[in-house]
Amino acid sequence: MARPGVWHGWRQLVAALLAVANLVHGFDLDISSTESLKNAASTAIYGQMHLYQGNASGAIPGKLPGTWWEGGALFMAAIEYWHETGDTTYNNEVSVGMQWQAGDGDYMPSNWSSYLGNDDQMFWGLAAMTATELQYPAYGTYSWLSLAQGVFNTQVARWDPTTCGGGLRWQIWAYEAGYNLKNAISNGGLFQLAARLAYYTHNATYAEWAEKIFDWCASTPLLSTETWNVADSVEVGNNCTTQGNNQWSYNYGTFISGAAYMYNYTNGTEKWEKAVNGLLGVTLKTFFPTQYGGNIMSEILCEPTEICNANEILFKGLTAAWLAFTSVLVPSTYDQILPKLQGSAEAAAASCSGNNNNSCGVRWYTKAWDGWTGIEEQISGTNIFVANLVAANRTRPVTATTGGNSTSDPTAGQDDHSTSTQLAAITTGDKVGAGFLTAGFVTSWIGLLVWMVIGT
Numbered sequence: 001m002a003r004p005g006v007w008h009g010w011r012q013l014v015a016a017l018l019a020v021a022n023l024v025h026g027f028d029l030d031i032s033s034t035e036s037l038k039n040a041a042s043t044a045i046y047g048q049m050h051l052y053q054g055n056a057s058g059a060i061p062g063k064l065p066g067t068w069w070e071g072g073a074l075f076m077a078a079i080e081y082w083h084e085t086g087d088t089t090y091n092n093e094v095s096v097g098m099q100w101q102a103g104d105g106d107y108m109p110s111n112w113s114s115y116l117g118n119d120d121q122m123f124w125g126l127a128a129m130t131a132t133e134l135q136y137p138a139y140g141t142y143s144w145l146s147l148a149q150g151v152f153n154t155q156v157a158r159w160d161p162t163t164c165g166g167g168l169r170w171q172i173w174a175y176e177a178g179y180n181l182k183n184a185i186s187n188g189g190l191f192q193l194a195a196r197l198a199y200y201t202h203n204a205t206y207a208e209w210a211e212k213i214f215d216w217c218a219s220t221p222l223l224s225t226e227t228w229n230v231a232d233s234v235e236v237g238n239n240c241t242t243q244g245n246n247q248w249s250y251n252y253g254t255f256i257s258g259a260a261y262m263y264n265y266t267n268g269t270e271k272w273e274k275a276v277n278g279l280l281g282v283t284l285k286t287f288f289p290t291q292y293g294g295n296i297m298s299e300i301l302c303e304p305t306e307i308c309n310a311n312e313i314l315f316k317g318l319t320a321a322w323l324a325f326t327s328v329l330v331p332s333t334y335d336q337i338l339p340k341l342q343g344s345a346e347a348a349a350a351s352c353s354g355n356n357n358n359s360c361g362v363r364w365y366t367k368a369w370d371g372w373t374g375i376e377e378q379i380s381g382t383n384i385f386v387a388n389l390v391a392a393n394r395t396r397p398v399t400a401t402t403g404g405n406s407t408s409d410p411t412a413g414q415d416d417h418s419t420s421t422q423l424a425a426i427t428t429g430d431k432v433g434a435g436f437l438t439a440g441f442v443t444s445w446i447g448l449l450v451w452m453v454i455g456t
């Protein structure tokens with residue numbers, strides 16, 4: 001997943017001039033008012049769904065141009081928006097898209113599955129989990145819970161103990177660049193999903209997996225339980241001993257979220273409390289820089305130099321949402337997290353002042369539109385306002401015994417033959433033949449595939 005963002009340098013100049021002249025205003029956000037937060041969220045998601053176009057005639061529901069995974073992030077934000085505001089305007093588009101891309105009930109749709117990474121699939125699984133926990137109305141063929149279970153089942157089947165003692169590779173297919181990496185978002189994503197399934201279903205199998213995934217990550221440089229550093233990736237070639245230590249907020253966010261669900265599910269176990277507090281400490285210190293006042297979130301690796309790609313623009317919005325639910329599931333974190341969400345929303349409101357139509361920019365700490373425009377900016381805007389509503393209202397995800405009614409299918413995804421579950425069963429003879437055949441295929445297609453991986 002990666003594609004370039006859209007930079008309108010000249011617009012930034014105009015924006016800066018107008019901001020100086022004080023002619024452009026963001027939303028007038030009153031952070032203590034639920035109504036004001038709802039209005040801000042409503043404005044941000046209007047821009048988001050305006051750019052979405054997935055229900056236009058001829059378009060493919062749920063598929064954004066040049067990227068597949070972002071649809072999961074878009075719908076996740078929209079489901080939370082619906083829950084916190086009661087506004088059903090976008091529900092039809094959301095439900096249609098969530099089902100359209102479901103494949104055989106596990107988010108491996110055949111149009112795109114041949115170049116998806118585990119993290120790409122995961123974001124759709126997490127969106128389905130969010131729909132489950134927030135009692136989003138049932139729609140179409142697959143229940144929201146079964147879709148989350150389908151993603152879980154297909155991913156644990158790819159758990160790879162033959163290298164590094166375990167872990168999920170970044171990519172699913174050997175011909176993709178990144179197959180030789182095990183990364184934080186893929187493993188942290190599956191950890192989070194397993195923890196949420198445990199919390200929702202009370203089925204201990206999911207909790208065992210969550211713990212196993214977390215412990216494996218902690219056995220590699222991906223996750224340090226001493227410093228609570230989260231690295232981006234490790235390499236299979238050297239038994240996962242060296243790290244690519246890029247610092248991205250969502251890598252932290254996904255581990256914090258999983259640990260928060262495990263903490264709550266286990267009635268407050270020390271292991272998970274330590275994990276939540278340790279990871280939260282690093283997150284608040286790293287991604288809420290003191291030079292911007294300490295309460296405004298920033299994707300520090302790309303924002304100051306303005307090199308964020310489209311994926312990266314989404315990271316802090318995702319993280320904000322996960323922090324909001326963490327503040328509810330681990331009540332002792334509430335007082336720490338709330339001011340960070342509030343400071344970020346106030347800054348975001350000021351930066352959502354672009355194009356004379358309240359377009360959101362990438363950076364919030366500028367407190368004025370920074371010249372960037374795009375669906376990712378809008379999604380992150382929606383996320384930060386909705387995260388404040390989640391925290392303010394202490395929205396607690398439901399479980400199967402506290403109102404959740406989504407239909408369970410513990411075997412979802414297991415008969416999908418498009419995944420590596422089936423590949424594992426291929427005999428040596430088949431492999432040799434396939435290898436011979438694919439050599440030419442891979443050579444001629446490698447450029448395109450690398451391009452597609454990057455575009456995923």
Ligand SMILES: *[C@@H]1O[C@H](CO)[C@@H](O)[C@H](O)[C@H]1NC(C)=O
Pocket residue numbers: 046047050051355357359373
């Ligand atoms: C706001 O303006 C930008 C730039 O012209 C455009 O791309 C976007 O679609 C507009 N959004 C809305 C909600 O009109």
Ligand SMILES: *[C@@H]1O[C@H](CO)[C@@H](O)[C@H](O)[C@H]1NC(C)=O
Pocket residue numbers: 049055056057089090093
């Ligand atoms: C897509 O959905 C929006 C509501 O979210 C609606 O305004 C628009 O008319 C729909 N477009 C089509 C082509 O159905």
Ligand SMILES: *[C@@H]1O[C@H](CO)[C@@H](O)[C@H](O)[C@H]1NC(C)=O
Pocket residue numbers: 034083084085389393395
């Ligand atoms: C807060 O949560 C309660 C319980 O889920 C719900 O009834 C209420 O509508 C929510 N209020 C807001 C403002 O979201």
Ligand SMILES: *[C@@H]1O[C@H](CO)[C@@H](O)[C@H](O)[C@H]1NC(C)=O
Pocket residue numbers: 060061063100101102109111
């Ligand atoms: C797959 O591609 C076909 C042809 O473009 C399109 O009609 C269909 O909606 C796509 N399905 C998905 C799940 O993207």
Ligand SMILES: *[C@@H]1O[C@H](CO)[C@@H](O)[C@H](O)[C@H]1NC(C)=O
Pocket residue numbers: 135136137138143405406407
């Ligand atoms: C569960 O209940 C909600 C709210 O009453 C409803 O919208 C949804 O369709 C129900 N889901 C199922 C699977 O019955």
Ligand SMILES: *[C@@H]1O[C@H](CO)[C@@H](O)[C@H](O)[C@H]1NC(C)=O
Pocket residue numbers: 164165219220239240
């Ligand atoms: C590779 O790492 C795993 C756990 O990280 C360890 O159990 C195993 O012994 C290591 N193998 C080698 C060859 O070092």
Ligand SMILES: *[C@@H]1O[C@H](CO)[C@@H](O)[C@H](O)[C@H]1NC(C)=O
Pocket residue numbers: 265266267
């Ligand atoms: C948490 O406490 C509840 C109520 O006492 C109990 O039913 C449940 O089994 C406990 N959960 C775990 C994972 O121990």
Ligand SMILES: *[C@@H]1O[C@H](CO)[C@@H](O)[C@H](O)[C@H]1NC(C)=O
Pocket residue numbers: 263264267268328329330331394396
């Ligand atoms: C789990 O979350 C609920 C909802 O916020 C909270 O009331 C409860 O105290 C939490 N459990 C623990 C062990 O903190």
Ligand SMILES: *[C@@H]1O[C@H](CO)[C@@H](O)[C@H](O)[C@H]1NC(C)=O
Pocket residue numbers: 203204205206410411
């Ligand atoms: C618990 O989850 C596991 C893993 O999906 C499944 O095999 C098992 O059937 C589930 N148990 C129940 C009681 O649903």
